[in-house]
Amino acid sequence: MKRVKPEDWQPADDMTLERTAMNIARRSNNKLVVAGPGAGKTELLAQKACFLLQTNTCRFPYKILAISFKRDAAHNLKERVRDRCGDDLSKRFESLTFDSFAKQILDRFKQALPEGYKISDDYDVELSDRKILDNYRFEDENYLNSTDPEVVLKLHAATLPHSARTKAERIRNKIWKEMLSSSPSQLSFKMIMRLAELIIKTNPKIKKYLQQTYHYVFLDEFQDTTDIQYDLFKTCFLGSGSHFTAVGDDKQRIMIWAGAQNTVFEDFMDDTGAARVALSTNFRCAPRLVTLLNHLTEHLLEKTDFATPSDKWQPDQGECSIWLFENAEKETQILFREVKEWITTEGINARDICILVKQQLTMYAGNLIEYFNRNGIKARDENKYQDMLTQEVSVFIINVLYLIYDPQNTNAKKDAFDFLSNIHTELEDQQLLKLEFAFTKFVKTLRKDYPNQFFGGDEIETMIAAIVDFAGKDRIRAHFTHYKNIGVLNKAIDDLEKELLHCYDVTNDIVDALDMLIGKDTIPVMTIHKSKGLEYHTVVFIGLEDGAFWSYEKQPDEDKCTFFVALSRAKERVVFTFSEVRPSKFGPREQSMHTIRQIVEELEKSGVVEIVEKN
Numbered sequence: 074m075k076r077v078k079p080e081d082w083q084p085a086d087d088m089t090l091e092r093t094a095m096n097i098a099r100r101s102n103n104k105l106v107v108a109g110p111g112a113g114k115t116e117l118l119a120q121k122a123c124f125l126l127q128t129n130t131c132r133f134p135y136k137i138l139a140i141s142f143k144r145d146a147a148h149n150l151k152e153r154v155r156d157r158c159g160d161d162l163s164k165r166f167e168s169l170t171f172d173s174f175a176k177q178i179l180d181r182f183k184q185a186l187p188e189g190y191k192i193s194d195d196y197d198v199e200l201s202d203r204k205i206l207d208n209y210r211f212e213d214e215n216y217l218n219s220t221d222p223e224v225v226l227k228l229h230a231a232t233l234p235h236s237a238r239t240k241a242e243r244i245r246n247k248i249w250k251e252m253l254s255s256s257p258s259q260l261s262f263k264m265i266m267r268l269a270e271l272i273i274k275t276n277p278k279i280k281k282y283l284q285q286t287y288h289y290v291f292l293d294e295f296q297d298t299t300d301i302q303y304d305l306f307k308t309c310f311l312g313s314g315s316h317f318t319a320v321g322d323d324k325q326r327i328m329i330w331a332g333a334q335n336t337v338f339e340d341f342m343d344d345t346g347a348a349r350v351a352l353s354t355n356f357r358c359a360p361r362l363v364t365l366l367n368h369l370t371e372h373l374l375e376k377t378d379f380a381t382p383s384d385k386w387q388p389d390q391g392e393c394s395i396w397l398f399e400n401a402e403k404e405t406q407i408l409f410r411e412v413k414e415w416i417t418t419e420g421i422n423a424r425d426i427c428i429l430v431k432q433q434l435t436m437y438a439g440n441l442i443e444y445f446n447r448n449g450i451k452a453r454d455e456n457k458y459q460d461m462l463t464q465e466v467s468v469f470i471i472n473v474l475y476l477i478y479d480p481q482n483t484n485a486k487k488d489a490f491d492f493l494s495n496i497h498t499e500l501e502d503q504q505l506l507k508l509e510f511a512f513t514k515f516v517k518t519l520r521k522d523y524p525n526q527f528f529g530g531d532e533i534e535t536m537i538a539a540i541v542d543f544a545g546k547d548r549i550r551a552h553f554t555h556y557k558n559i560g561v562l563n564k565a566i567d568d569l570e571k572e573l574l575h576c577y578d579v580t581n582d583i584v585d586a587l588d589m590l591i592g593k594d595t596i597p598v599m600t601i602h603k604s605k606g607l608e609y610h611t612v613v614f615i616g617l618e619d620g621a622f623w624s625y626e627k628q629p630d631e632d633k634c635t636f637f638v639a640l641s642r643a644k645e646r647v648v649f650t651f652s653e654v655r656p657s658k659f660g661p662r663e664q665s666m667h668t669i670r671q672i673v674e675e676l677e678k679s680g681v682v683e684i685v686e687k688n
């Protein structure tokens with residue numbers, strides 16, 4: 074691709090960047106961009122990556138490292154940069170989560186771990202805190218019973234190397250030793266992060282290698298960075314010549330429970346000398362919703378960073394209501410009628426309507442999902458699929474399967490072939506043509522061998538195995554560092570296979586099964602935490618009730634931010650529901666809006682929100 078002169082560079086996709094954003098994209102000095110929802114923070118990172126690559130300001134062969142909060146956010150960012158800069162340049166843009174960044178360091182350099190912290194050849198990632206606490210129970214029940222579990226877990230994830238001054242530290246050290254030395258080792262992501270940090274701390278050459286590789290580091294959703302993640306960032310990059318851009322919004326800080334630091338913005342500015350800059354346009358939300366967000370910014374969150382809507386809207390666009398129901402059954406039935414109307418009359422795609430709950434998705438939306446599906450509107454718990462559908466290998470398999478049964482699907486063909494050419498970086502144009510020819514032939518053969526009828530599970534398994542073989546597991550592992558561990562690659566393939574078989578059992582048609590798997594025409598239902606960074610035409614939040622906000626008295630600030638995140642996912646319409654009676658694990662419970670009255674009062678005072686009895 075032809076190099077662009079910095080002074081000639083223009084943002085991709087005909088977007089106009091406000092002046093501050095343009096300066097951030099073009100300049101290399103460290104920046105902390107603090108801006109509200111929909112201000113284009115993630116978009117700015119994508120544009121800045123394009124600037125750095127297209128103008129070669131990030132000089133070849135140096136790279137950009139972007140760290141996002143969730144796998145799908147990292148994946149989306151990578152895709153945006155790839156679409157705009159092409160395959161070649163975007164190879165120098167690595168988009169990862171903190172977890173995968175740490176895991177890559179560990180997988181690659183585990184031999185460099187110092188004595189006392191060596192791990193076995195293989196390791197399992199332990200996701201549950203409960204299992205870790207069980208280890209403590211087994212080791213010293215008295216200690217566990219007399220200590221707050223949060224304190225135990227915090228000490229467990231403290232920085233390395235460990236000290237052994239107190240009894241608690243000695244118990245912790247023993248448990249670490251057992252977890253590291255078991256075969257396979259048992260590691261949580263926090264432990265992986267601490268081990269990665271230890272590798273960098275104790276191996277100056279690896280640190281130097283990392284700093285020479287990544288000349289630019291981006292940090293998305295920076296408000297939710299935990300102390301452990303920030304320690305890793307500092308250990309890797311502080312004092313290097315790399316340039317940092319962090320973007321975030323303290324009104325959306327919703328991970329304090331998981332260790333997000335309140336002071337991370339100030340720490341970052343102190344540590345890196347970054348200047349704090351603000352962006353003021355909200356590109357996502359319609360004007361009336363921006364008015365509401367501004368009202369809540371001032372009166373609920375007590376901040377002053379207000380936004381202005383983008384001029385693509387009419388001033389009266391955007392609506393927010395609270396719908397009151399007698400009980401959850403009525404809520405489900407009436408919501409169904411309304412959603413059906415939005416889809417059939419307004420022509421809104423089911424995929425652009427999102428149903429959110431604060432937590433306990435099955436309790437709040439399980440019956441609703443079941444009722445919607447039974448009556449012809451597809452809806453599903455999207456939490457389960459978010460990770461699977463951003464695995465590169467799964468996306469490749471899905472694209473090839475689509476292509477087999479729909480030869481006209483040019484997007485599937487392009488994406489599948491992009492995957493193949495990415496894992497064959499060494500091929501010249503002529504050889505790439507040969508690969509394309511071989512791929513077309515391979516797809517035709519599968520189409521002939523497996524016509525879309527009378528499929529059984531075995532055929533699907535064989536087909537998936539053939540598709541993976543065509544790409545080559547070794548090649549996939551060589552290209553995608555997170556698949557270096559073969560277990561991770563195999564698990565991604567197995568998970569996809571299981572889910573596709575399940576979909577096929579329901580649909581009896583492979584294309585329908587694929588549509589079902591990717592959630593085509595299906596309303597996504599998810600928790601607010603999973604909705605971070607996403608956006609939908611319409612958002613329905615189930616349960617604006619004290620029961621859902623049970624933690625409000627203990628952590629009002631975090632709960633207010635959580636509410637703010639839910640509201641700000643909507644482009645045009647938000648509905649909050651309240652049901653007088655709601656199922657709970659203890660049976661049906663009467664609900665009130667007493668504890669969360671400040672939220673409800675501020676919604677009313679905004680002058681934007683309509684409260685409607687829906688019975």
Ligand SMILES: Nc1ncnc2c1ncn2[C@@H]1O[C@H](COP(=O)(O)OP(=O)(O)OP(=O)(O)O)[C@@H](O)[C@H]1O
Pocket residue numbers: 088089090091108109110111112113114115116117322325356357605606607608641
């Ligand atoms: N300069 C721009 N011009 C037009 N549209 C934009 C611009 N920047 C961003 N957008 C669009 O606005 C929406 C929000 O952008 P983005 O997700 O980057 O915001 P954000 O600040 O990261 O949001 P949040 O913090 O709420 O997740 C997206 O649909 C994006 O494509």
